Structures are given as C-alpha cells and as structure tokens.
Amino acid sequence: MLHRHGCTTVIASRKFDRLKQSADALSIATGQQCLPIQMDVRKPIEVMNTVDEAISSFKRIDILINNAAGNFLTPTSGLSFNAYKTVLDIDTVGTFNVSKVIYEKYMQNHGGVIINITATLYYRGQTLQAHAGSAKAAIDALTKHFAVEWGPNNVRVIGIAPGLVAGTGFAMAIGGVDSDAYREYVSGIPLHRESAKVDVAHAVLFCVSPAAKMITGHTLVADGGSWLTFANPVYNIISPTASNVKSKM
Ligand SMILES: CC/C=C\C/C=C\C/C=C\C/C=C\C/C=C\C/C=C\C=C\C(=O)SCCNC(=O)CCNC(=O)[C@H](O)C(C)(C)COP(=O)(O)OP(=O)(O)OC[C@H]1O[C@@H](n2cnc3c(N)ncnc32)[C@H](O)[C@@H]1OP(=O)(O)O
Numbered sequence: 146m147l148h149r150h151g152c153t154t155v156i157a158s159r160k161f162d163r164l165k166q167s168a169d170a171l172s173i174a175t176g177q178q179c180l181p182i183q184m185d186v187r188k189p190i191e192v193m194n195t196v197d198e199a200i201s202s203f204k205r206i207d208i209l210i211n212n213a214a215g216n217f218l219t220p221t222s223g224l225s226f227n228a229y230k231t232v233l234d235i236d237t238v239g240t241f242n243v244s245k246v247i248y249e250k251y252m253q254n255h256g257g258v259i260i261n262i263t264a265t266l267y268y269r270g271q272t273l274q275a276h277a278g279s280a281k282a283a284i285d286a287l288t289k290h291f292a293v294e295w296g297p298n299n300v301r302v303i304g305i306a307p308g309l310v311a312g313t314g315f316a317m318a319i320g321g322v323d324s325d326a327y328r329e330y331v332s333g334i335p336l337h338r339e340s341a342k343v344d345v346a347h348a349v350l351f352c353v354s355p356a357a358k359m360i361t362g363h364t365l366v367a368d369g370g371s372w373l374t375f376a377n378p379v380y381n382i383i384s385p386t387a388s389n390v391k392s393k394m
C-alpha cells in the first residue's frame with residue numbers, strides 16, 4: 146500500500162524479520178518513510194486491522210499493489226488438495242481480501258489505483274503450474290470485475306504480468322542463473338533477457354502514473370515476449386524423473 150504525499154509506503158507480509166529488513170532498505174533507498182506491518186492476506190481480520198492501522202497512521206491510501214503469492218514447480222499428480230488450495234488462497238483470495246477491504250474503507254470515497262501482480266502461466270497451460278496458473282487466471286478476472294464495478298468511484302485496476310524475474314526464488318527453482326535450463330529459457334525470450342525486479346517496478350510506476358489515467362481492467366504483459374515463445378516442455382511431466390522438478394522455494 147502506498148500513498149503519494151511524501152510517498153509513504155506500507156509493506157505487509159507474514160514474516161516480520163524479512164519485512165523489517167525490506168522496509169529499512171526501502172526507507173534508505175528512497176529517503177521516505179516505510180512502515181512494515183505483519184499480515185497474512187488469507188486472514189480477513191488481519192487485513193482489516195492492517196488497513197485500519199495504515200489509514201490511522203497516514204490518513205490515506207492511494208495505491209495498493211497485490212504482490213503476495215506462493216508457488217512451487219510440481220506436476221498436478223504431485224499436487225495435494227491442500228497444496229492447490231493453499232496457492233489459490235494466497236494469490237486469489239488474498240488479492241480479493243485486501244482489495245475489498247481497502248476499497249470499502251478508503252478508495253470508494255477517494256479513488257485510487259490497484260495493481261495486481263499476475264503471470265502469463267495460464268495463457269498456454271504452463272506445465273508444472275496448474276495451481277499458480279489457475280490462481281493468476283482468477284486474479285485477471287478480478288482485475289476486470291473490480292475495474293468495471295469500481296471505475297465510477299475513480300478506482301483504476303490494472304494487472305502486470307512479468308516474465309521470469311532474475312534473483313527470485315522462482316528463478317532459482319528453474320535452475321538458477323548458471324544452469325543450462327535457465328540460459329536456454331532466457332535465450333528463447335524474444336528480447337533475450339529475463340525481467341529484473343526494477344523492470345516490474347517501472348511497469349508499476351507507469352500504471353499508477355497519470356500517463357495511464359485511461360487504462361483500467363487491462364493486464365500489461367511485461368515479459369520481453371517470453372510467453373509467446375517459451376517451449377512449455379511437456380517432458381517435465383511425462384518423464385519418469387518428473388519428481389526431480391518438484392522443488393520447494
Ligand atoms: C527451463 C525451464 C524448465 C522447466 C520449467 C517448467 C516450468 C516453468 C514454469 C514457468 C516458466 C518460467 C517463468 C514463467 C513466468 C512466470 C512465473 C510465474 C509465477 C511465479 C510466481 C512466484 O514465484 S510466486 C512467489 C513464490 N514464492 C513463494 O512461494 C514463497 C512463499 N512460499 C511459501 O510460503 C510456501 O512455499 C507455500 C506456497 C507452500 C505456502 O506456505 P504455507 O502456507 O506455510 O503452506 P505449507 O503448509 O508449507 O504447504 C501447504 C501445502 O502445499 C504443499 N507443498 C508445499 N510445497 C510444495 C511443493 N514444492 N510441491 C508440492 N506441494 C507442496 C504442502 O505439502 C502442503 O500440502 P499438504 O497436503 O501436505 O498439507
């Protein structure tokens with residue numbers, strides 16, 4: 146959650162130590178105040194308390210970025226009922242919970258911008274990603290539903306779908322930067338480079354800026370053209386060694 150006057154930032158996630166480190170780093174990098182709040186997006190009570198705390202501290206919330214997600218690589222046969230539900234709960238239900246609470250407590254009367262960080266996984270039925278792909282598909286639906294219902298209250302809602310982002314747990318899970326699999330993946334991207342974290346930040350910056358004031362209900366793919374060309378290798382799920390790709394992040 147961000148608000149523009151003095152660009153105060155509230156970042157919220159589950160693990161306070163990591164959260165505090167990120168908040169401190171952001172404060173130093175931007176010279177602006179950054180408040181860490183511990184919150185599980187799956188729990189409506191925690192979401193409501195966090196939003197109350199943010200509004201009481203800063204009086205306004207102009208921007209919400211729904212970024213929280215859970216993921217791992219596994220074929221559907223290795224996905225328990227609870228594993229599938231866990232990812233849907235974090236990604237989709239989390240996006241619903243935080244958006245609904247911030248809309249009702251603040252944005253419906255003051256306007257704002259909601260950014261949903263999503264992914265292209267379901268466009269072509271990405272192997273090993275049935276859980277994350279369906280979670281992101283539902284998020285993209287919410288982007289449209291919210292945009293239509295909340296547009297009259299001056300709330301814009303936009304999705305951003307990065308490709309593989311360097312330096313993340315997911316990038317490690319497909320082999321890490323020095324692996325053949327990673328190099329092969331990057332060489333298949335039309336722009337021949339994976340996303341950097343700052344590329345995602347730049348896409349967010351554009352979408353929240355006045356330059357995007359007519360954009361809502363749309364998902365911006367910022368992946369260097371990756372999803373158009375990625376091989377979507379089905380051998381990962383039919384190989385007898387498929388369990389090798391089940392990696393915890
Ligand atoms: C060259 C490439 C070669 C092959 C590539 C093949 C496919 C590549 C795919 C895509 C192409 C590449 C790029 C495409 C572009 C986009 C990628 C898109 C999205 C990326 C998204 C993310 O990275 S999201 C952020 C990921 N980060 C995290 O997940 C960190 C946080 N994670 C967690 O907290 C946990 O991992 C969690 C998600 C499981 C949640 O934790 P918690 O709530 O504590 O839940 P648990 O109790 O631990 O677990 C719940 C159930 O889930 C089961 N589980 C856990 N881990 C796994 C696993 N690795 N595999 C299977 N199942 C798992 C767990 O057992 C629990 O189920 P039970 O039934 O046992 O209760």
Ligand SMILES: NC(=O)C1=CN([C@@H]2O[C@H](COP(=O)(O)OP(=O)(O)OC[C@H]3O[C@@H](n4cnc5c(N)ncnc54)[C@H](OP(=O)(O)O)[C@@H]3O)[C@@H](O)[C@H]2O)C=CC1
Binds near residue numbers: 160314
């Ligand atoms: N990495 C990639 O290549 C790609 C990522 N994406 C998307 O980008 C976004 C960021 O991913 P990335 O930076 O890689 O992932 P990270 O795992 O680094 O970040 C995910 C964040 O979500 C938080 N989180 C997870 N579960 C919860 C929860 N229940 N409540 C609150 N916070 C939670 C985590 O905090 P904590 O650990 O404290 O719980 C963590 O800060 C995600 O939406 C992801 O799907 C899209 C395409 C590609």
